[in-house]
Amino acid sequence: MIRVVIYEDNPQFREGLTMLINGSDGFSVLASYKNCNNVAEEVEKWSPDVILMDINMPGTDGLEGLKKIREVNTEVKVLMLTVFDDNKNVFEALRNGANGYLLKKTSPAKLLEYIQDATLGGAPMTSSIATQVLKMFQVIPQTKNQDYCLSERETEVLQLLVDGYSYKMIASELFIAIDTVRSHIKKIYEKLHVNSKSEAVAKAFKDKLL
Amino acid sequence: MIRVVIYEDNPQFREGLTMLINGSDGFSVLASYKNCNNVAEEVEKWSPDVILMDINMPGTDGLEGLKKIREVNTEVKVLMLTVFDDNKNVFEALRNGANGYLLKKTSPAKLLEYIQDATLGGAPMTSSIATQVLKMFQVIPQTKNQDYCLSERETEVLQLLVDGYSYKMIASELFIAIDTVRSHIKKIYEKLHVNSKSEAVAKAFKDKLL
DNA sequence: GACATTTTAACATATTTATGTGATTTTACC
DNA sequence: GGTAAAATCACATAAATATGTTAAAATGTC
Numbered sequence: 271m272i273r274v275v276i277y278e279d280n281p282q283f284r285e286g287l288t289m290l291i292n293g294s295d296g297f298s299v300l301a302s303y304k305n306c307n308n309v310a311e312e313v314e315k316w317s318p319d320v321i322l323m324d325i326n327m328p329g330t331d332g333l334e335g336l337k338k339i340r341e342v343n344t345e346v347k348v349l350m351l352t353v354f355d356d357n358k359n360v361f362e363a364l365r366n367g368a369n370g371y372l373l374k375k376t377s378p379a380k381l382l383e384y385i386q387d388a389t390l391g392g393a394p395m396t397s398s399i400a401t402q403v404l405k406m407f408q409v410i411p412q413t414k415n416q417d418y419c420l421s422e423r424e425t426e427v428l429q430l431l432v433d434g435y436s437y438k439m440i441a442s443e444l445f446i447a448i449d450t451v452r453s454h455i456k457k458i459y460e461k462l463h464v465n466s467k468s469e470a471v472a473k474a475f476k477d478k479l480l
Numbered sequence: 481m482i483r484v485v486i487y488e489d490n491p492q493f494r495e496g497l498t499m500l501i502n503g504s505d506g507f508s509v510l511a512s513y514k515n516c517n518n519v520a521e522e523v524e525k526w527s528p529d530v531i532l533m534d535i536n537m538p539g540t541d542g543l544e545g546l547k548k549i550r551e552v553n554t555e556v557k558v559l560m561l562t563v564f565d566d567n568k569n570v571f572e573a574l575r576n577g578a579n580g581y582l583l584k585k586t587s588p589a590k591l592l593e594y595i596q597d598a599t600l601g602g603a604p605m606t607s608s609i610a611t612q613v614l615k616m617f618q619v620i621p622q623t624k625n626q627d628y629c630l631s632e633r634e635t636e637v638l639q640l641l642v643d644g645y646s647y648k649m650i651a652s653e654l655f656i657a658i659d660t661v662r663s664h665i666k667k668i669y670e671k672l673h674v675n676s677k678s679e680a681v682a683k684a685f686k687d688k689l690l
Numbered sequence: 691g692a693c694a695t696t697t698t699a700a701c702a703t704a705t706t707t708a709t710g711t712g713a714t715t716t717t718a719c720c
Numbered sequence: 721g722g723t724a725a726a727a728t729c730a731c732a733t734a735a736a737t738a739t740g741t742t743a744a745a746a747t748g749t750c
Contacts, residue, residue: 364617370610392607400580400603403613407574421696434679436736450698456739457696465738466706468681469644475685478622631726646706659729666709667726676736677707 271391275318276302277309277335278351279327283374287322288376297382306335310342318346319389324366325352325359333362340367348389357396361406370394418461418477427454431467432474485528486512487545488561489537493584497532500588516545520552528556530600533578535562535569543572550577557598564607571616580604609663628671628687629631637664641677642684675678 274291276299278284284302286315291297294366303309307329309329321339325332336348347369352359361372369388372381373396384394396402420428430440437455455467464470484501486509488494494512510526513519517539523531531549535542546558557579562569570581579598582591583606594604605613630638638648640650647665651658665677674680 279612303693364614367618369614387607390607393606393609393610394607395610397597397600397602397604399602400605400610404574404579404603405618407571407613408577409729423697431678432682434674434676434682436676439737446697447699449700452738454697459738464644466644466646467676467678467737468641471678471681472642472644472685475682517747610738633727648706656727657729660727662708669708675708685714 272297272320272385273316273318274299274314274320274385275320276322277304277306277327277332278302278322278324279304280324283324286454290381294382297385302431304477306330306338309335309338309387313339313343313346316345320347320349320353320385322385323350325350325356325363333359333366335367336363336366349384349394355396355402357402360399360402364403371399372396373398376474420458420461424454424458424461427451428458428470428474431455432471481506482530482595483526483528484530484532484595485522485526486532487514487516487537487542488512488532489514489536490534501595504592507595514541516540516548516618517577519545522623523549525555527553530557530559530595532595533558533560535560535566535573543569543576546573546576546578558603559594559598559604564610565606566610568615570609570612574613581609583608584604630668630671634664634668634671637661638668638680638684641665642681 274297276284276285276287276291281304284304287301291299300318301312303312305327306323309330318462323332323335327335330338332350332352336350339346339348344367348367349370349372350359350363350368351372351374355373363371370384370393372384372394374394376384387394420437426444427440430443435443437448437451440451444451453472458470459465462470462473464473484507485516486494486501488496488497494514497651498509498512501509510528511522513522515537516533519540533542533545537545540548542560542562543620546560549556549558554577558577559582560569560573560578561582561584563584565583573581580594580603582594582604586594586606597604636654637650640653643674644651647658647661651663654661668680669675672680674683
């Protein structure tokens with residue numbers, strides 16, 4: 271028996287979901303709420319297998335609700351429900367540990383399948399959501415590791431610059447003379463085409479050199 | 481009619497796939513290959529709707545194949561096939577514009593459904609893959625936007641520091657005296673708890689202040 | 691062994707930066 | 721109208737940095 275708790279502000283949709291789930295073998299709705307204002311207590315009280323969570327609700331919305339749930343319970347499967355496949359919300363929800371993300375227009379049969387899928391460790395998503403997710407991945411820039419051919423020692427020195435070390439500190443850290451540090455840094459500037467410490471540091475971050 | 485090209489080194493599995501797809505209404509296999517060595521030409525030649533791409537192949541493997549495909553064609557739907565839900569490969573494939581990612585043990589019925597799904601703009605993933613993907617999202621650290629309460633002007637100055645400007649350049653950029661720049665920067669250092677330009681720059685990157 | 695590269699180092703000097711101490715004006719808010 | 725915060729500017733000085741030139745070891749490669 272898969273035990274479900276529902277958070278959904280629209281009474282019609284809430285009732286519809288409840289009837290669908292209660293009317294299906296192997297599923298049971300423990301409770302349903304119209305907002306997340308007391309979500310932490312409610313989850314503790316019922317300890318459901320799956321939570322269906324509407325994103326857009328008055329008061330504490332679904333995203334905040336999800337965060338509160340994860341503060342007290344990392345096991346329960348949380349499926350986010352939404353009308354739109356809104357990019358920003360999808361990202362935030364997944365980042366905060368949602369187990370799946372469904373459009374409300376999902377057919378009843380599919381919805382039950384998805385709920386079951388979630389309890390088995392799956393991550394159900396409607397197709398359009400999955401497409402959003404893939405697009406997010408493609409935005410992540412490839413580590414463009416442009417190679418400036420820094421030598422091993424130069425890389426080491428640059429790392430220390432990035433960590434906020436002064437020339438003097440670098441010298442004592444590496445057991446070399448400060449003039450040696452100077453000459454390394456001069457070489458680094460040449461290779462990176464910069465002429466100040468902070469530019470070198472900025473470039474190290476931008477180009478993910480370290 | 482959905483037109484498919486297959487890349488799969490295992491002859492049995494390749495034949496099995498071909499028979500399954502050719503034997504289904506609305507599907508047709510244009511060609512199948514045992515490696516990706518000439519993938520660019522082959523894709524140009526057939527311009528299929530969907531490509532089934534095994535990840536592990538001798539010679540040019542599936543990931544490289546995917547890259548080559550995307551260099552010449554961003555439209556064709558590419559579904560990656562794999563035996564394992566290997567984290568690293570999943571990530572790389574999605575980043576390189578794969579449209580879906582399926583385990584080879586997927587049932588024939590599901591496989592056809594997924595292929596169709598892909599042609600309709602969906603992003604089919606088997607459940608375990610989707611779970612992997614969600615986990616990746618949770619690794620991404622929240623923009624921890626710790627607020628150092630920089631004023632508008634201070635933020636502006638910090639931005640210029642990050643862009644490699646010297647005090648003198650900042651002064652002329654903002655039409656203020658260099659001593660004013662100094663005093664802003666002093667305040668910035670206090671607020672960020674640093675005491676050098678490069679530390680401030682590094683902190684700006686680390687904490688995503690800009 | 692000859693060669694290139696890297697690492698080390700010294701010396702000199704102009705510029706930039708960091709830090710302190712003050713002060714005036716502007717802006718926003720109660 | 722008083723208060724607080726922000727933005728402006730000045731003067732002074734010690735410390736750090738940037739730039740140039742030069743060169744001796746150490747290391748690795750053909």
